[in-house]
Amino acid sequence: MAYVAVTGGKEAIEQSLKLLELFRESGEDITVSCIKENMRLLVDKIMSEAGFYSEEYAALALKQCEGSVEEAVFLLRAYRSTLPRNYYSSPVDTREMRLIRRISAAFKDIPGGQILGPTYDYSHRLLNFSLLEERPDSINHESEDETLSDLSGDDIYCGRVTDLLRAENLLKEVPEDNTEPFDVTSNLLTFPAPRSARLQTFARSDAGFLGGVAYSSMRGYGAVHPTVSELRCGYVEVCVPYVLDETETLCIGEILVTEVEALVPSHTETADEFDKMTLAGGYGMIFGRNENKAIAMSIADASLETEGNTPSQDQEFVLTHGDSLEMSGFISHLKLPHYVTFQSKLDRVREKEEA
């Protein structure tokens, strides 16, 4: 429908919304639980960029917006704004993570062992045409269940690889910091940003943006090419202080997260410093199974600890330009009319010509 952007807006919007509904509906409907169960990694990506952990609502958002990542993130973020914020959770100790996967690129043997878990890393990326024929009723659920129970044994928990290095004094001493974490969702970032703010911002960053930042640092626009000391993926319990007794906590549920600790040699300039060289860490923690983003986060984090003029070392640059909602909002606003400002521009351009 043709419209003049300043008049007839109401009818045009109504028609547009009807069209959207038409585009969204298809001959073959898909349920929210179907999306939740089958598009898990996509659901994880949405939850992580939205900073909102709910598989069901993430799947609902995807269903509502034809599977657009940025739209789904947008829906969840907006919904998040309507919820009162009653608690901050207590710190989670990831040593208590119920692991589904855990690898170290630093050591062959680690206490507790390497657990490959579900990963695409060693799969061959060949289109599996037999899936074209796969129908819900053609999957033999019974045998599937057997295989799963064969695969899963007892719950696995284990300490972290960095605990070993710390015991050997190979890790850079980092004093325990128990200052109240900065909350980026209810405060404007100020610079230099505390590490808690940096990590929160990265955790919610657009995965593509964060990947680009990390990649640039590894390729030479920066200094960080880390060793992944440990990547682990599993479930952690989230607890909040108990209202009636602050020393007690209440467990409110379990979330699936990916955690990465990356190591880089500390910067040295003199021979003496070289002798005392230790390892410094970058940290990544992301909702869901989201490995590349977690690794990218650890690199971005480590990169901000280094000195230099590359984009990945510039706090303000990397912390203010990676939010999916903010970037897509501002880019898309260019579609709004700008007649008045353009009129002012014309006025200046014309006068310049006349002058």
Place this chain on the structure above:
Amino acid sequence: MIDTKHYNFAFLDEGSKREIRRSILKAVAIPGYQVPFGSRELPIGRGWGTGGIQITLSIIGKEDVLKVIDQGSDESVNAVNIKKMVEECTGVEITTDSEKATIIQSRHRIPEIPMRNDQILVLQVPTPEPLRIVEPKESVTKQMHAEAEYSGMWLSLFEDLTLYDKISISSEYPTMVENRYIMNPSPIPRYDNRKLNDSETLYLFGAGREKKIYAIPPHTKVESLFFDDVPFETENFEGKSCRLCGATGVFLDEIVDEATGEKVYECNDTGFCKGRRDRQHGNTNFKN
């Protein structure tokens, strides 16, 4: 109305609204100073007026009457969209009559009819930092404001003058508030800048993506930056008038008449124009 089971009056939860109102109070207390706030995500895109909407949602009550304009127009898609959202989550009365409204939210314009002291104008701001044109870093501009170190800004205006013989900033022309803070008036045309000075009404500016709120309370001194020997210039509509209502001395939209190919002009403020025409036709029952 959207379903009240899942959504609060005015969308945001009460705690968030209170927090935003506190930031507004601080902004009113320090005119022109950008108060950081915990900007919430809304169902409308960041960069599409979410700063203004958050202010509106935080101050609106059931008795308020709201007008929303975009580029001077009540019927522009974005204005319609914002009105629809606020209406759905508050159920307040919506009007196009700027004199009837208690809250007017606007993007890129200040209404032609001067606003009163029982009204509030909420302006949407994309880039609140006026010094951004001379300094990209927030940490640096913050310090510049703290020290009132504005030489960079003056220098950039001067460079402009030497290059073009006039200041080339078209809209969003920087202002000085109470001789203290340089403030971005939002992308209003230069023509509207004077309405900020010593006004009867309260102006609230909201930048959602950049997470800042600032304010111009009534009777605040607001000057557009100028040099003693180079006066501030507004857009020039001399000799032009609205083809619909005949108004002169207002901000006009330039339109090409499809039939004749001629350049013609219409009031940019559509509510103002309609009001004039209704009165000219003796229609005193001016309604939406």
